[in-house]
Amino acid sequence: MDRVGMDKCNIKGLALGLGAMWGFYVMCAGWMAAFGWWSAFVNALGTAYIGYGPSFFGGIIGGIWGFFDGAVAGIIIGVVYNWVVSNEKKRR
Numbered sequence: 363m364d365r366v367g368m369d370k371c372n373i374k375g376l377a378l379g380l381g382a383m384w385g386f387y388v389m390c391a392g393w394m395a396a397f398g399w400w401s402a403f404v405n406a407l408g409t410a411y412i413g414y415g416p417s418f419f420g421g422i423i424g425g426i427w428g429f430f431d432g433a434v435a436g437i438i439i440g441v442v443y444n445w446v447v448s449n450e451k452k453r454r
Contacts, residue, residue: 377436384432385425391419
């Protein structure tokens, strides 16, 4: 059976997209934690992201950490995906 859409992904695009999404999410969570929401999430993530906390500046620091963390995850996902796709094409 021939699969449609088994092309390689753009690793740079995936890394930037996931980095921007995760960074924005982490930043907003830090800002919401300043008002009492998402405090457990922010405190847990603050153990890994140095300087991240429930405040305006803590949210910005967390957003920067989150961007780089998400970008690295995007690179890893893209590399693994492309490796799987290239092995699938070799089997045909």
